[in-house]
Amino acid sequence: MRIIAGISKGRKLVSPKDSSIRPTGDRVKEALFSMIDAHLPGSRVLDLFAGTGSLGLEALSRGAEFATFVENSRKSLEVLNKNIELAGFRKNSEVIHQDALKAAVAFGKSGRVFDIIFVDPPYMENLYEKVLSSIGNYGIIRNGGLVVVEHPAAMAINEAKVRFTPVRSKRYGNTAINIYTRGDDHENGSISGKF
Numbered sequence: 001m002r003i004i005a006g007i008s009k010g011r012k013l014v015s016p017k018d019s020s021i022r023p024t025g026d027r028v029k030e031a032l033f034s035m036i037d038a039h040l041p042g043s044r045v046l047d048l049f050a051g052t053g054s055l056g057l058e059a060l061s062r063g064a065e066f067a068t069f070v071e072n073s074r075k076s077l078e079v080l081n082k083n084i085e086l087a088g089f090r091k092n093s094e095v096i097h098q099d100a101l102k103a104a105v106a107f108g109k110s111g112r113v114f115d116i117i118f119v120d121p122p123y124m125e126n127l128y129e130k131v132l133s134s135i136g137n138y139g140i141i142r143n144g145g146l147v148v149v150e151h152p153a154a155m156a157i158n159e160a161k162v163r164f165t166p167v168r169s170k171r172y173g174n175t176a177i178n179i180y181t182r183g184d185d186h187e188n189g190s191i192s193g194k195f
Contacts, residue, residue: 001054003087004030006061013052013083016076028172032148033058035168035179036116039146040064043115046107046140048100048131053080055118055148057087068114069095070103100127101134108138117141120150129161132180136163147180 003011004026032055033040041063047056050069060067067089071077077097084093096103100121107113117135121127128151135141147164151157153176159166164180171177 001052002026003058003061005033006058006063008057008061008087008089011061011087013054013057013086014079015052016079025175028150028175028177029054029058031170031172032150032177033062035170035177036146036148037062039116044068044113046070046114046117048103048117048119049121050080050095051076051120053083053087055120056093057083057089059116059118060089060092061087064116065092067093069093070098070100071095072097072099100131104131104134104138104140107140108134113140113142113145115142115145117145117147118150119147123152123155128155128157132157132162132164136182141182143182145181149178149180151176151178 001013001015003009040059043064045056045059045064045067047053047067047069050056050071053069056067056069069080071080081095084090119131121131128149132147135147141147153171153174157178164182166178167181168179
């Protein structure tokens with residue numbers, strides 16, 4: 001596992017020794033970031049279910065200003081913190097040891113908003129609609145921001161339950177990427193023209 005592009009291109013990251021973390025593969029990660037590259041410079045990123053930190057660190061390497069990593073597993077936190085050091089982004093990062101849904105509530109109550117939010121929960125847990133609803137309900141994505149969801153291609157997200165408009169969807173083997181924004185932003189054309 002490595003950082004693919006940007007100022008830390010080629011830096012090797014630590015992979016978990018077991019299957020407790022499922023890092024995004026290089027092929028899927030490259031495709032994902034090619035879709036959102038124009039939105040990265042100067043952005044503030046939230047990596048929910050951070051695991052190894054691969055997505056947030058790739059965003060920092062490609063020009064994001066700051067990344068917040070939320071991870072609930074103590075074992076995963078060790079890998080995450082090591083990767084932040086290896087990538088050289090300690091000053092541009094914060095790590096929060098908390099459940100992702102509780103973190104969304106806390107961010108909302110404190111008025112924190114993000115430009116890009118990565119959502120990649122454990123595949124076996126039915127958290128997608130719950131997390132997307134929390135992001136919308138607590139207003140933690142800025143006007144015009146992007147929510148990037150990685151999920152099994154065989155699983156459909158019930159978009160009627162969330163407060164976002166889909167702007168891009170791609171499938172890569174057994175993995176799918178869905179990108180969302182607020183409905184009014186998409187309708188006004190501020191997002192769709194950048195894809």
